[in-house]
Amino acid sequence: MMRPHVFSASLLACVLLSACKPADPPAPAVASNARPVQETSAEDRLQQQLTAHDNLNAVAWIQTSVEYTALSTQTYRAAADHLDAALKHKHWDALAPDERGNELKGLKPAVIMDVDETVLDNSPYQARLIADGKEYNDLSWDQWVAEKKAKAVPGVLDFARAATAKGVTILYISNRAVHLKEATLANLREQGLPVADDSVFLGLGTVLPGCEQQGSEKGCRRKLAGQKYRVLMQFGDQIGDFVEVPANTREGRKALYDNYRDWFGERWWMLPNPSYGSWEPALFNNDWQQSPQARSQAKRAALELAR
Template structure:
């Protein structure tokens, strides 16, 4: 038998074997794999990153402060010359303003001094405001003056106008606060320049952290030409810290905005925030966040 024939016979045998092979069964279908749950978000429920970043890096932030204090300075001497001019709300003007010395009244935090480094530390740590850490920051005396305020307050002092700071910093922080103000270049005439939380005012009942009693104390000695603050409670007593209550408190004084009252921006904290979750700081952070989202407009 030739080699060629042997090869042909071998091929026929191989083909025959293939034709009788049992087909292979298809693999059984496997059960579908359950989707992996997405990891829980790691962003804190009240993350303040954008607000603090804007406060520290956006030139628009600085321009708003410069614009406000420059505008106020351009109006200050006219207010001084007008003997009927007074910037205290009617409930706080408990003594006649006639013949009293002139003054301007300023809140401190985020109105005069920039505390955004403290807010930045909270972002880094993931924590929330607490009195111990806040007091430690105040005692560092490192807060910088906000744009325009040094020039404005020095201009006021130069023209015989007292500069008074009303703050909800605790009274035991008065020495550190006064030292910080001086370091930042702000005029401080003495201890009475700073009226902190806990300042005793005879015959006036303190309502929480409201500043009405301290404004009344000022009204006995000064005709107030202008007020400055980053919250409406810096100007007038807010009896109900909710949307309606805040509107009601401001309604009688809307014409004073930009003439007697100068409001500065603060997106990082303030009474506006707890007004969104019924002032309940005992609620979990996620629940506070849910209520804040619920307050947003989507059209």
């Protein structure tokens, strides 16, 4: 789930994400890893360059390690092994109870997939930032999406094709903004991923009447999916891809995991992404206005040291 696709409520005043973000800083304890654009001094730019390299090991691991490939592949392979049971069980449901939009009876089966780092691998974009000594920003992200060069995550093609062959619709609920829909669908199709029609992409900005979206949370869009489909499984690379995160703190995130721990590996399937995610701002009170140095210090302070 790309850093551009978890954004704060203030960003929705624009066109909703990835290309129009000048707004107030995200409120503390709200899931967000969107970084506001701001003026920087020469000293800050140097510090940003050094901080950007915090991502070096993570991106190198994604791009070069067989361990990453194995983890991603085994996740999708295990999920495929659960498809028949999910289809057969009439009450099998992968949506949190308060996000179920309709009764399950008579609905067509579907699975929900996040896009970035769940279906499409954007590590070349992250590598570009590292090479250039820069941090994420909306303009460079939009340019990357427009290139349509992201490759499919290991294992996802086999799963998606198996699901489609069984009559399961693939829904893409992404925090890529709706204005990136055309480029995203073109990239998905080019990689061989099933796209039934344009309606299967529910980007940030998709509206469900009567449902108030909280920042970049996906709850309203999951409800929309639940009105039309029986959702068998969900796939993502962070907890907010599966259920709303009311408090983006370490404690709040752990409480969500504890509540739904039995769903992982059965209805919910997590993909590895050490590069970015809402776990990161949870370590510095979701305050991207802090200097890169202050954010780095907060992350260091969160480390558990050997004694």
